[in-house]
Amino acid sequence: MKNFATLLDSLAFQPQRGGKLRLIEAYLRDTPDPDRGWALAALTGQLSFKHAKAALIRGLAEARVDPVLFALSYDYVGDLAETVALIWPAKPGANRARELTEVIETLNAAAKADIPRLVESWLDALDPDGRWALIKLMTGALRIGVSARLAKTAAAALGDKEADEVELVWPGLAAPYENLFAWLEGRAERPAGIARAPFRPVMLSHPIEDRDLAQLNPHDFAAEWKWDGIRIQAVSDQGEKRLYSRTGEDISAAFPDVLELLPENAALDGELLVWRDGEPASFNDLQQRLNRKTVTKTMLRDYPAGIRAYDLLHQGYEDLRPLTFRERRARLEKLMAVAARARLDLSPLVPVISWDDLQSKRSNPPSPAIEGLMLKRWDSAYLPGRVRGEWFKWKRDPHLIDAVLMYAQRGHGKRSSFYSDYTFGVWKGAELVPVGKAYFGFTDDELKQIDRFVRDNTENKFGPVREVTHTAETGLVLEVAFEGLARSARHKSGVAMRFPRINRLRWDKPPRDADRLATLEAMLS
Amino acid sequence: MRAEQLLRTTPAGLYCPAGDFYVDPVRPVARAVITHGHSDHARAGHGAVLATAETLAIMESRYGQNFTGAEQPAAYGADTNVNGVTVRLAPAGHVLGSAQAVIEKGGARAVVSGDYKRRRDPTCAPFEVVPCDVFISEATFGLPVFRHPPTEDEIAKLLRSLKTFPERCHLVGAYSLGKAQRVIAHLREAGYHEPIYLHGAMQKLCDLYERLGVRLGDLRLATPLMKIPLTREVFKGAIVLAPPSALSDDRWSRALGDVVACFASGWMRVRARARQRLVELPLIISDHADWDELTQTVREVAPKHLWVTHGAEEALVHWSNTQGIAATALNLVGYDEEGEGEPPAAPEPAS
Helix, strand or coil, X not given: CHXXXXXXXXXXXXXXXXXXXXXXXXXXXXXXXXXXXXXXXHHCCCCCCCCCCHHHHHHHHHHHCCHHHHHHHHHHHCCHHHHHHHXXXXXXXXXXXXXXHHHHHHHHHCCHHHHHHHHHHHHHHCCHHHHHHHHHHHHCCCCCCCCHHHHHHHHHHCCCCCHXXXXXXXXXXXXXXXXXXXXXXXXXXXXXXCCCCCCCCCEECEECCHHHHCCCCHHHEEEEEEECCEEEEEEEECCEEEEXXXXXXXXXXXXXXXXXXXXXXXXXXXXXXXXXXXXXXXXXXXXXXXXXXXXCHHHHHHCCEEEEEEEEEEEXXXXXXXXXXXHHHHHHHHHHHHHCECCEEECCEECCCCHHHHHHHHHCCCCCCEEEEEEEECCCCCCCEECXXXXXXXXXCCEEEEEEEEEEEECCHHHCCCEEEEEEEEEECCEEXXXXXXXXXXXXXXXXXXXXXHHHCEEEEECCEEEECCCCCCCCEEEEEECEEEECCCCCCCEEEECCEXXXXXXXXXXXXXXXXXXXXXXXX | XXXXXXXXXXXXXXXXXXXXXXXXXXXXXXXXXXCCCCCCCCXXXXXXXXXXXXXXXXXXXXXXXXXXXXXXXXXXXXXXXXXXEEEEEEECCCCCCCEEEEEEECCEEEEECCCCCCCCCCCCCCCCCCCCCEXXXXXXXXXXXXXXXXXXXXXXXXXXXXXXXXXXXXXXXXXXXXXXXXXXXXXXXXXXXXXXXXXXXXXXXXXXXXXCCCCCCCEEEHHHHHCCHHHHHHHCCCEEEECHHHHCCHHHXXXXXXEEEEEECHHHHCHHXXXXXXXXXXXXXXXXXXXXXXXXXHHHHCCCXXXXXXXXHHHHHHHHHHCCCEEEECCCCCCCCCCCCCCCCCCCCCC
């Protein structure tokens, strides 16, 4: 456990990608099987322990520590694992610390009732860094700035290979990956025959600004709607069917209803959406299905998911990625002509006449589930990553309002010492009513300015929340950008914003000149 | 006289009405008792300042000779009569010259801790427990997540990193009063006798510490060596000490080459804090009491009333009440609750 804890700890403090790669590679090189394989599983998010959840850890800590002190500490630290690791009272003469493999095998084998006692004894035996690593490992949220892709890149480096080569064999492997390391170290053949339905790195786009358009020729580009779901890759390969997130995470288990729609032997790039009355529903509906390991019958019935296809990457034995978008699109249309069915269809192209014409279409999209347009070069091959100059996203302009900062709360994670979660309001008569919360959109420098303002203008403290001065004369006006507005019974103001964020700080504007609730209500109708 | 009447809070800071003086006032006043030289406690412009000779020397080094109308040096343990109130300074173990202010009248005693710590510090006198009726304690690290590890372990971590990365300069962010000299003294104790390089902002106070009898070994100014490519070579595998603000000022640190950014501070206990500052090697070394030291001190001082100031007051107040010691939070303003009591140093041009 000690070496694994040291690895996580140094990764957490290493800001550079290259540095992280070196650390992981060195760990994988120096650590024997099977410990290194379990570590790789942890770094790639492959571990899950049914009975070891955050609530269990919290319960153990609260049984040992005064609950008020625990709550104050958690509020300050902003991370459960770290709070527990630090606050856990030392117990001299506790048992020896366990090795990673032993911890994992014990957790997998233990009966639910035994787990609290086991975890407690491990926490006693470890130092604060070890406790932190153990809790991170058990609860599955490492948050140390290492993606699965980065960990695989480091593993691939053991055998001077590219991450894509590991990616290809990955779906057929299982922790602790002894056959993978044997192959990478040249001691065995490539793990074969099991790499069905692999993930292929996704091609991404750059945001485009209106002024960039003047440099581009509209005839070079295909345009299609950017649907407001999540980007996925759906692969079916000799009977094996898998659904991947755009980072390559296998999310098949939560979407059996999508898997059954897939045509044989094809790799589709598309948007995962929830369907309602034959049309894509709002992102809100899709959210009910996200971040789940499994899915219930009720969820399947109430929030049926499907795919709107953008691209075709692979068909039969043929890799289509080197072809141009024009050629791939023709192949996709041909496939979808026979494969389309309820909840699986083709994302239509939008004719490109001129940028101005496209601009007006973008401002009036035919569906509320559209968040803008995608522009793709007709002659673009499908390349991994964010390739410059090939694909662009052209999002709808957000709505803007000027609102007044009312309450602030300390953030979590890397912003835990700053007041970074803001509740803001608009005027209803002579009173401000809260209309939303935002916790991003600002620059680091703006965050410091707001934090300073909050500390200097605190009127009241309610636990972790500070009430900030907000009179007609004194207060901070925030320009808030948001994507849409819905009626809401849960909010006092009666409206709820979609994707609100801080667009600008209006130090120049007195609070009395901020927007009124009537302005928002007018947007609803 | 009741001990609770000895002191009260005012906008200028803690005030003793019977003796007509303030302790660590944040605004200019006629008569001040200053616990230690950090700039949020020791400000210029008071009519008269009662403090240890070391604290007065530190203030003079920072603010110049005319920082106050009248200097009143007091040795640890010596009584001074201030308008009928007895004031005595007791060591606080925070930085060189730091003191607690012991205030007595008519059998009642209040102690203002100033900033303090309980663990060993080779550069200053250790904290002295003074039993009292009212104890006014700081609470910078007043949460049970703050348990500073043994200082020797953190120094060993730095020395180990020097061995692992012998080609990289280790740039250690440390407050220029107290922390810097303490880190140097601990390094010397651990057998590190190489030259240690200083950012210009550190030099005056290191010289002063030496003059006051604290041996720091071979110290050299970094900036002149940073200007010439040939002499920049000395920074490979060397330790450079700079104020925390210089850590993020890469216009200054650029000439040091590939640096391991280290920061010696109690805040480094919390990962998110270290990551925010892009620290690669956090060194958990603090001149403030950690949670265990705070609770140990309250137990040993055993006051009838505990007043808690700057920092995380709530937790210590809660804990103290559960121990049967009546506690209140004093909302004193003007003290730095996030830093360890130092303003950012002025940036120093590299070349």
